Amino acid sequence: MPVPRDEDGYPQIQHTLSEVFIIESLNETDERASRYEGRILYDVLKMAEKKPKYFYFQSKEELKYLVCLFRESRYRYLHISSHACHGSGYSATLDEIGSR
Numbered sequence: 001m002p003v004p005r006d007e008d009g010y011p012q013i014q015h016t017l018s019e020v021f022i023i024e025s026l027n028e029t030d031e032r033a034s035r036y037e038g039r040i041l042y043d044v045l046k047m048a049e050k051k052p053k054y055f056y057f058q059s060k061e062e063l064k065y066l067v068c069l070f071r072e073s074r075y076r077y078l079h080i081s082s083h084a085c086h087g088s089g090y091s092a093t094l095d096e097i098g099s100r
Contacts, residue, residue: 038081
């Protein structure tokens with residue numbers, strides 16, 4: 001049976017799975033120090049017998065792709081692990097991402 005979709009073509013909230021989709025990006029300092037907080041969350045959720053998905057991204061283009069992948073995944077919760085940059089927005093390993 002097909003999943004009902006909203007006007008944008010994505011699964012309606014009541015037809016999503018109560019699972020967590022985790023995307024993470026660190027700056028080079030945090031990468032070297034292995035501060036992968038999103039990966040830790042993934043491991044904790046696995047211990048609780050959940051089925052999280054974890055992805056690491058380094059660029060704005062990868063982030064855009066992962067957001068689309070999340071929408072198609074039918075997972076209900078999106079957790080973003082990233083650090084703010086000094087201006088307005090967030091930083092990925094290779095790019096700064098504006099808040100718009």
